[in-house]
Amino acid sequence: MTPRRKRMLWVGGALLTLALVTFFVVNAFRENLVFFYSPTQIIAGEAPQGRAFRIGGMVAANSLLRESDGVTMQFAVTDTDKTITVKYKGLLPDLFKEGKGVVAQGSWDGAVFTATEVLAKHDENYMPPEAQEAVNKAHQRAAEKKAAQ
Template identity: 75%
Template sequence: MSPRRKRIFWIVGALMTLALVTFFVVNAFRQNLVFFYSPTQVINGEAPHGRAFRLGGMVVDKSLSRASDGVSIRFVVTDTDQNIPVQFRGLLPDLFKEGKGVVAEGSWENGIFTATEVLAKHDENYMPPEAQDAVNKAHQKAAANKPKP
């Protein structure tokens, strides 16, 4: 084999290896991405089935209930347009409160969101931007659908 052919062989081999590594990195990244959805988007079927995603909105007042085992919790998340029941087994963050913003990571099955992680706001005025946007859109939609007197 001539030196020119060896060089071409090594260049093609390096490019193929780079393409293969890039494919595996992008594929792993795509599988580990967790997207945010509002309750309205989940109800409308926009959330993925069989994959984890984040559900965000406000915890409905008086919706929090704890099981007798002390670690199983149920609550409802709303964007003021749609409500999603959430079940969680574990310890809630100290800042978790009814009527406040929350983001729960988990999956949607049989009409219930099963959370594996619950994140709460960090100060009095904070709401995740995605959750605030979802609440604003729901308010706009509700105002547009409100019958005129």
Template identity: 65%
Template sequence: MKPRHKRLALIAGGLAILGIVATLVLNAFQSNLVFFFSPTQVAAGEAPRGKNFRIGGMVKEGSLQREADGVTLRFVVTDTDKDMTVAYKGILPDLFREGKGVVAQGRLGEDGVFAASEVLAKHDENYMPPEAAKAVGDAHQRAAANKAASEAAAKTIKQ
């Protein structure tokens, strides 16, 4: 084999190995990619079915229910616009409380209940996960816009 052919074969082999490595890295990245959705987005059908994602908001007051085994529990996550029931089997973080911010990672079940594999809670008095804070803020803005629109419609009807 001529030196020129050896060089081309070496370059082609290197490119093939580089392509395989890039494919494996991108595949691993894609399988570990987890997106965040608010309960309103999940209710609107924006969340993926059959794939892991995160849901966040506030734990609704009075919604925490423990089952007889002591490890399985259900609670409701809300962004003040929509609510989502979350089922979790495991030990909750020490800082998990009703009325506080939470982010849960898992999958949406066929029954509409979010089956969490991991629950993350706030770490201090004033903290809420950024995604959850944005979801709650967006819900408040939508509620204010809807209220303003209904008030404007009521004024128009009176006139």
């Protein structure tokens, strides 16, 4: 085998190894990436089916229900335009309250969002930027509907 052919094999092997490593890193990153959706986007079918994502908005007033097992909670998340029912089994954060901002991570089955993690906002003036944007868009759509009538 000539030195040139040997070098070409090494370069080809190195490129193949680099391509495989890149593929596995990108694949792992894509699987662990969690996107944020508003209730309006979820109902419109923009959220992935069978894959984890985050929902954000406000906890709807008078929507908090504790199921008979004592640890499963059900509540509604709204962006003031659409509302989605969320089920969560576990302890809710101390700052979790009706009428306050919330972000929940889990999956959507077409009727109920089953959360694996619930995050409450950390002070009375904070809302995640994505949730604030979703609420602002919902207010804008509502204002446009009123103006059209």
